[in-house]
Each structure stands twice: as C-alpha cells, then as structure tokens.
Amino acid sequence: MTAAAEDDLVRALHVDRSSPIPLYFQLAQQLEEAINDGRLTPGTRIDTEVELARQLRLSRPTVRQAMDYLVDKGVIARRRGAGTRVVSADVRRPLELSSLHDDLLRSGQRPSTQVLSMTVEAATAEVAQALQIPEHSETVMLVRLRSAMHRPIARLTNYLPMTFADLTSAELEQHGLYEILRARGVRLHSANQVIGARTATTAEAKLLDERRSAAVLTMQRTTLDDHGGVVEFGTHIYAASRYRFEFSLLSP
Amino acid sequence: MTAAAEDDLVRALHVDRSSPIPLYFQLAQQLEEAINDGRLTPGTRIDTEVELARQLRLSRPTVRQAMDYLVDKGVIARRRGAGTRVVSADVRRPLELSSLHDDLLRSGQRPSTQVLSMTVEAATAEVAQALQIPEHSETVMLVRLRSAMHRPIARLTNYLPMTFADLTSAELEQHGLYEILRARGVRLHSANQVIGARTATTAEAKLLDERRSAAVLTMQRTTLDDHGGVVEFGTHIYAASRYRFEFSLLSP
C-alpha cells in the first residue's frame, strides 16, 4: 500500500457524532471494512492511535477502544514501539457460539429439519450431571435430523429443562434451537464442547445416508446462560464425509 | 454467598503499586482466583466498578479494564443496570492456540515424540497454497508420532518454510513445535483449523495401535504470526478412541 492510498483511506474515515452507534464502533467498522475490501492489505501499517485521534477529533482512549476491538477479533496486531499492522483478511472470530442451522444458512446450504421425536424422559446420570439437576428427574428430550441440500447431515439429540416442554415440532422444523431460545429471552453466554469421532452404528449410517461403519464426528455441548445456569445439553453426530468443524483461534 | 463473606473478600483485595504487574491485571487475577477457589460462586453479584475503584483507590477505567479482561475470558458477565455476576467456574478461554504436546503436558499425560521423518519436499498445490509460496518450491516436511502414556495417539505432519531446515530430531523429540518456534522469536498470532473424521488406512491404524478401519479425527491447521505471515501448515490424525478436542466458546 502506498502512502497516497493510506492518505486516501484516512480521509475516508469519519465519525458521525449524532449517530447512536458508539464512536469507537464506527471507527472499528470502517477499519474492518477497509481490511475486508482490500484497501488495507495484510502487513500494512495503520496510523498510530494518537494520529488517528487527531484526525478524527476523538480522544486517544476512544481510538484505542476501537483498536482493542479489532485486536480481539484478530484482524490487527499491535507491537509496542513498532506500531499496528493489519494481520490477515481471513482470520475470523474464534469459533462463535452458533448452531449448525445458522452455520448452514450462512454458507447458503438451505438447512431443513425433521423432528424425529420429542419426549419427556428421566435424566440419566450423564444428562443429570450436565444439566445440573437430580438424577431421574424429568427432562425434555429432543431428537432432530438436520439435512442440507436435501441430504441428511446430522442427528441432533438435545436435553432441555421442563420449561421448554411446550416447544412444538412446527416451531423446531422452522427455526434453529438457539434462535428459538433467544426469542424466548434466553441469553446464551458460553458453551463447553467436546468433539470426537467413532464409527457409525448400522442404524446411524442408514439415517445419515452413509456407508456401513463410516466414521462420524461426535459433538457434545453444554450451553450456559449468562447467569451461569445450564440451558441445554446436546449430544450429536455428523456425517464426517460431508461435514467439518472450521474455525479460527487466537493466541492466548 | 453472604454479605459478610463478600465483605471479607473485598477486604482481601489489594493492589501493589510498586509491582511491575499492571494494576488492572492484579485485580483481575485476584477476582479470578476467588472465583476458582469458590470464594465467589456462580451467580454472586460483584461490587460495582465505582465501589471497587473507591475501595482500592483506583480509577474507574482501571477497574473496568480488569472487568473487561474477565468478561473476555467468560468468567463474569455484566448487564447494564443489573450489575456484574460470576458466571461459572468451568468456562475457560475459547480454545487457545496450543499444541498437542502442551495439552498433554497440562493434563499430566507425559507426552513423548518420535520423529518419523524430516525431509525437504517440493510443495504440492495444497501445501503451496496453505504456506502462500509458489507450487513446487521447497519446504521442510516433518512427520512425528506423538504418544501419551507410552501409547501412540497422533501422527503429526507439518510443512514449514525452509528457514527451519536446521531443526534437529533431538530438539523435536524434546520440545513441542510451538515451543521451539516461540524460542526462535516467532510470535504466534492465530490459526485456522478444520476438524473432521474418516476411517483410518491399514497403515495408519497400525501406527496408532487402533483396530482396522477405526475412526480417526483429522485436523488441518494453518498458523500465522502477527505480521500475517504463514508459520506452519499441518495435517494431523488422532486416535479417536483416546483423543477428543475439548474447549469452551463464548457467545459472539
């Protein structure tokens, strides 16, 4: 990137003080756009915090907050004494808490869902521990078959608190589970995941349209809300020949 | 948690202004310890930023920086108007950029490494693209067998720039690859990963001490330094019967 091009970019930056969007966020968005557009290429040095603050008539902490946000996202890197540089266009936020439904939607795969069963079950030891409820107490067990491009890709088994016993199949076949939870006011906070693999049972292979003894990816997930309560426990299998977990992660 | 216990905790908090450790970090560490100790349990309300600032004679932005750090780590959650609460003791940072060697070390599994081969190879199209170098140019190809508790658990295949052609087997059998890179001044920044599964070939099953056609986890990883350059590309397989990827992730 030439100095002239950098100048152009700086001139293009602006903040709207009457907007309800925070100033730091406006700046971060514009820088990120420039990076994704290719107007700022990997390795390019970005103006210093003080310089940007002067140009945009912001305080340095505000500019810094924008930078912090982008560093956290992994798109820029700062080195004391050396400046701030664009890292890479293709580093994404470290593995967001998203559902398979949303993932497939984003990649344009037209997901569809079939509810195989929805029953009330006594919690096994494993489920009870995961949901932090007494063993043998009642839980909602939900089994869904998720397909993409009209081919089955995953069998999703979820255990939910009895508060969600009123979920309907229609609802579940129309929206992702997380989407439904959010619509009900649940604030998802974090999840613990375990990803493994094993060979499919005969029934599983048939269900997922895979050959006998094909490898399947397994994933178990416990989702928490922001009060620390368990929202959901799931144990899922994915057709390994057609599904992968892709994500970026940042250095500690 | 009782109000008295909370008071005790607050009295226990302190900052050492002569320490080279940043004040915000000292505070964050103490709060995190209290959470991990169980002195602060999930759901407990933490003092407000203003109150903590007053007690510790810090400015509010400094206290806030400590809170930000813990929110980012996922151990506390803030809600405007509602206060700050401890979320959970077992949410960890979203999947750190660490090596299998370090992971095994941490879980007390005594990893050992055997270098199966280390050669200079012409880059295939896949490797060239991953390393951002021309096709057919030279790269260092490294194949290692990683064992835990005296049983093989993964075959690791890495491609490195020719700068690392002087790595020795002795070095590689003693330390993790990331450890070696860091010692050479490489600053790891982020990685893109793809986790999948397939059935093992006969040779792979034998190498990993698994039964024929067992499922193996596959992982491909491209690691970047903080200038946006590619440090390493790896394509690995793991014995699925004895290895899982475990991690936490935070809501976007």
Add this chain to the structure above:
DNA sequence: CAGTGGTCTAGACCACACC
C-alpha cells in the same frame, strides 16, 4: 534516540434494568 503502544487518572453524561 525518537516514536509507539501500555497503563493510568479524575472526572463526565447517557441508556438501560429494576424496584
């Protein structure tokens, strides 16, 4: 040595959650 990011202060006003 000069320049850069890292940390810190002492205030301020606002939007939202909860009572």
Add this chain to the structure above:
DNA sequence: GTGTGGTCTAGACCACTGT
C-alpha cells in the same frame, strides 16, 4: 426514581522497538 454499566474526554508517564 435510583443505580448500574456503556461511552467519552484530555490529559500524563512509562516501557519497549527499531534506528
């Protein structure tokens, strides 16, 4: 309302990087 976190300012000094 009242209290909380969310945002913002205008400075300051220090530690590290690269020349």
